[in-house]
Amino acid sequence: MSILTIILNLxxxxxxxxxxxxxxxxxxxSLLLTFIGWLPGVIYAFYVTK
Known part of the structure; x- marks a missing residue:
């Protein structure tokens, strides 16, 4: 995982x-989870882009 990916995930x-x-x-x-709340979107992004 690159630094750019980590920054974008956050x-x-x-x-x-x-x-x-x-x-x-x-x-x-990811879009739906981010609209529901920022934290679920971030967690999902880290999970998917591992």
């Missing part, structure tokens, strides 16, 4: 997931 989780996996289900889940 500040813009959906963008980080999009750059790793493209526009798909994982991105939509």
């Amino acid at each position: 500040f813009i989780p959906p963008l980080s997931v999009f750059l790793q996996h493209g526009l798909g289900g994982k991105f939509l889940i």
Whole structure:
């Protein structure tokens, strides 16, 4: 995991997931979790981009 990925996971989780996996289900889940609350989106982004 690069420094850029870690920074994006913390500040813009959906963008980080999009750059790793493209526009798909994982991105939509990340976007939804980030809208529900910032912390669930960050946790999911770290989980998916490990």
